[in-house]
Amino acid sequence: MEKAWWKESVVYQIYPRSFMDSNGDGIGDLRGIISKLDYLKELGIDVIWLSPVYKSPNDDNGYDISDYQNIMDEFGTMEDFDELLQGAHDRGLKIVMDLVVNHSSDEHAWFAESRKSKDNPYRDYYIWKPGKDGELPTNWGSVFGGSAWQYDEATDEYYLHLFSKKQPDLNWENKKVRQEVYEMMTWWLDKGIDGFRMDVINFISKDNSYPDGEVHGDNKYGDGSKYFMNGPRIHEFLQEMNKEVLSKYDVMTVGEMPGVNAEQGKLYTGTERNELNMVFQFEHVDVGNGPGGKWTPQPWNLTELKGILAKWQYGLAEDGWNSLYWNNHDQPRAVSRFGNDKEYYEKSAKMLATCLHMMKGTPYIYQGEEIGMTNVAFESIDDYRDLEILNMYNEAVNELGKDPNEVMQAIYKRGRDNARTPVQWDDTENAGFTTGTPWINVNPNYKEINAEKVLQDSNSIFHYYKKLIQLRKENEIVVYGKFDLIYEDSEQVFAYTRTLGDEKWLVVCSFADESVNFELPDHLSYKEAECVIGNYEDAPQKIDSFELKPYQALVYKLN
The missing domain is CATH 3.90.400.10 (Oligo-1,6-glucosidase; Domain 2)
Structure with a gap:
């Protein structure tokens, strides 16, 4: 396995609108991010992925770009951006920009x-x-x-427009469009940024015969995804992009790719393929989707979740590379979705962090995850800002006559605004995010959950993340070790080993809210088991058979 800095990094995603407001207009901005660079340095991350900060009418929170080489007024100026880039680089942090080139704004x-x-x-x-x-x-x-x-x-x-009607799709069949995109990318890379996260990049090649899509359930429209996801010329376009631009710089690239499977993932990220470093796949965050997708959420089971993550771990084991994430700006908060944000709030947040960061791949932390931010349940639909939520609510309630309460329950579970409430910095008004009126309400639990509080507590979720990041920096096995799943049929325990040369680590994570018995599989032997990290005070010394507490996470070095 070839070594690379982006394999050894931990990435922190900033959604600028909700991160930190410096001027009291209620909207996060670049100077707000600058003011928190020391906080990020303290956490120990290596790379900041910045969601779009380009000029935009803001129909889809900046993913509708009207000028790719300019900064959105609400976020500041290009001088602010340059200062942010310099400030990050001075602290040894890299910055990866969002590249949104499947579509532009209709105001471009x-x-x-x-x-x-x-x-x-x-x-x-x-x-x-x-x-x-x-x-x-x-x-x-x-x-x-x-x-x-x-x-x-x-x-x-x-x-x-595969997204909002204010986001017309660019025609990648036109060579001039591709050249314009490559020139713009080069301009940013020459400015000194460290790479790109590419928005729905596997949508850029369409089937030019434009067939109708299949109609599912009570949908009015057809599903055209098989004609625009992973389309006929996608690899050709990405290889051209790599040749024209990316190959000339030592940068990190990650492609957001809905509908991609592990076999395709290998094609996009294989070393000899000269396309991208890694992809964001969606299979694991689609668990629990019902017949109407995420808006008809159903209980999910651990075997399915493990099966998907393991499939990607094995699929890209020899060639290619994984991105590891539980949540982002489009997904609900991890602790509310996969953990227990009530009785075992702190334990399950730490367990999820352990489970993810010990796998093979580059881990991504979404802003607020490191302090344990949770989903929000606003009483009224009027408190929501996300276009996707508002469109869905309107269609479900006003056109299809569904029960508004049921629709709200689905929003509480899976809506994107769960991730977009302002970062909770302290227990002062508006969680210290702004001195003005925030663009979207702060989660009311900010008095209990905030950065100031967790920074002062050495046993907090924040300090636990810090320790996990440190382990990755100090132990090559965490980055490059081989992954093997054990107990794939358990609905309560997610356990696996990492192996590098003679070294072996065991990772055991409980997803259960009661105690579970854990037996070490026969094929694993040890003279001494040294606990590297765990989310409870004490860890069993003898690990042949022991009781795993609710949401307990344990990592052992087997000597």
């Missing part, structure tokens, strides 16, 4: 030109189609609800 200069006329030189920068027999060009539904096609009167045609 290219689109303003594109929609003017059919023979405009920019027409072909986007995907335009005439209607079919008085109907839409295809029956595809948008990821955010409604049709994926928007009619534009000026030229009597439709443009494709």
Whole structure:
């Protein structure tokens, strides 16, 4: 396995709007991030992944970009960005930017030109189609609800938007579009950034025959995903991007790829393939999806979760590389989803951290995860800000007549705004996030859960994360060791070993809220078991057979 700095790193994701507000307008900004660089240095992370900070009308919280080489007014200026980059580099931290090039904003200069006329030189920068027999060009539904096609009167045609209608899809078949993207990427890399997290990058190649998608359940629209996910020219485009841009710099790349499996993951990240370093897959965060996807949540089971994570661990064991994450700006809070945020709140938060950080791959921490932030349950739909939530609620309640309470329960469990409430810095008003009115309400539990409190407590979740990060830095086995799952059929225990040369570590994590008996498998022998980290005060010395407490996590070095 080739060594690389990005394999040995721990990444911290910042969602700037909710991180820290420096000027009292209620919106997090670049100067707010600058003010917290020492906090991140203290945690021990290596890389900051910055969600989009580019100029944007903010229809989808900055994932609709109107100018790729400019900063959103609410976030500050390019001078602020340069200062942030310098401040991070001075502390030995790297910065990875979000690259959003499946689509732009409809307020981007290219689109303003594109929609003017059919023979405009920019027409072909986007995907335009005439209607079919008085109907839409295809029956595809948008990821955010409604049709994926928007009619534009000026030229009597439709443009494709897989997300919001203010996010028209770029036409990657057009070489000029690709060149524009590569030039923009080069501009940022020359500025000194350390890589890209690429938003829905496996959507950029579409099946050019544009067939209708299958209609599922009571959906009005068809599922076109097999015609735009991992499309016909995706590898060609990524290899071209690598050749034209990425190969010229020592940077980290991670592709967000819904609908990707481990076999495809190997193609995207294989060393000889010259595409990307790693991908974000979604299989494990889709556990518990019901017939209506995440909005019909169902109980999930541990064997399914383990099976998916192990499949990726084995799939990319020899070639390629995994990203490890429980949550991000699009997912509910890890401790509320996979742990127990009530009785075993702190124990389960630490257990989840252990389980993830001890696997093979690059771990990602989402802002607030290190202090144990939880999901939120706002009473009214009016308190929510996420376009996806609002569209879904409107469709479910107003069009399909579903019970508003049931719909709200699904939002509490799986809505994206769970991750977007402001970071809880202290117990002062608005959790110390802003002196103004926050753009979205703070989670009311900020008096109990906040950074100031956990920094002062050496047994806190924050200090536990710090220790896990330190272990990764000091022990090559955590980065490069071989992963092997044990007890794959257990619905209560997630256990595995890591092996590097003669060294072997055992990781045992309980996902149960009662005590469970653990027996060491016969094929594992040891003279002495040294506990490296655990989330309870005491750890059994003899590990042939012992009682695992609720949500207990233990890591042993087997000598």
